Amino acid sequence: MRGGLVASARLLPRPLVRWFLQRRAQQDINENMLGGKKVKIIFVLGGPGSGKGTQCSNIVEHFDFIHLSAGELLRAEINSGSENGTMIDTIITEGKIVPSEITIKLLQEAIIKGGNDKYIIDGFPRNEENRVVFESVTLVTYFQLLEISISPEFVLFFDCSEEEMERRLLGRNQGRSDDNIETIRKRLKVFVESSLPVIEYYESKGMVKKIDATKPAPEVFEDVKAIFTHMA
Ligand SMILES: Nc1ncnc2c1ncn2[C@@H]1O[C@H](COP(=O)(O)OP(=O)(O)OP(=O)(O)O)[C@@H](O)[C@H]1O
Numbered sequence: 001m002r003g004g005l006v007a008s009a010r011l012l013p014r015p016l017v018r019w020f021l022q023r024r025a026q027q028d029i030n031e032n033m034l035g036g037k038k039v040k041i042i043f044v045l046g047g048p049g050s051g052k053g054t055q056c057s058n059i060v061e062h063f064d065f066i067h068l069s070a071g072e073l074l075r076a077e078i079n080s081g082s083e084n085g086t087m088i089d090t091i092i093t094e095g096k097i098v099p100s101e102i103t104i105k106l107l108q109e110a111i112i113k114g115g116n117d118k119y120i121i122d123g124f125p126r127n128e129e130n131r132v133v134f135e136s137v138t139l140v141t142y143f144q145l146l147e148i149s150i151s152p153e154f155v156l157f158f159d160c161s162e163e164e165m166e167r168r169l170l171g172r173n174q175g176r177s178d179d180n181i182e183t184i185r186k187r188l189k190v191f192v193e194s195s196l197p198v199i200e201y202y203e204s205k206g207m208v209k210k211i212d213a214t215k216p217a218p219e220v221f222e223d224v225k226a227i228f229t230h231m232a
Pocket residue numbers: 046047048049050051052053054055071123168169171172173213214215216217218220
């Protein structure tokens with residue numbers, strides 16, 4: 001059937017086909033759609049060690065979302081031996097933020113590959129540059145390169161004290177190169193200087209759902225669950 005449609009489209013004048021594809025794509029942009037599907041994106045933010053990854057794992061067990069962690073995608077890129085790997089590794093070990101083009105490309109690929117219409121994106125946007133570049137993402141839709149703006153439904157913010165985050169990271173024990181006191185202190189500083197302003201930006205738009213993340217993980221998840229249950 002699909003092959004038949006593509007074959008028929010080949011018989012139509014190219015400008016007409018292009019006009020039709022652009023019109024469909026423009027409708028998608030207006031409605032936050034990707035490839036004809038309404039896409040729901042939730043940004044999960046919070047300081048290092050606030051429990052983003054832990055709670056995202058809980059969310060995907062109970063709700064039909066795909067979890068994408070920007071940090072995990074970057075670590076996978078390092079481990080894949082890609083040409084950017086060494087540069088990404090150095091930036092992460094220094095507690096800094098990787099240039100947006102790299103992280104967004106990885107997220108784009110994961111969203112397209114995911115084939116789902118609901119994503120929780122953990123640890124992104126980490127700074128203003130991440131946010132602004134993501135707002136004008138270039139995606140391949142309908143065989144065309146398009147500037148498409150995808151905005152999140154809301155931002156889930158795990159609010160946790162620095163002392164508690166530091167304590168958790170020092171006890172995480174997952175072999176991460178950035179879980180050492182020197183890098184942890186740098187990441188906490190970058191969080192305050194670069195990531196908090198992003199959360200404040202969304203706050204000013206009434207898009208932030210703040211969670212007290214200092215509580216034990218099961219209690220935190222009760223609060224998270226209430227939010228996701230109400231949005232379903
Ligand atoms: N509410 C909690 N109380 C106590 N420990 C927790 C809680 N939530 C997570 N942890 C533990 O704290 C550590 C950090 O949690 P997690 O990896 O989920 O944080 P994160 O926000 O994803 O951090 P990062 O930004 O570094 O990836 C883990 O060892 C996890 O088991």
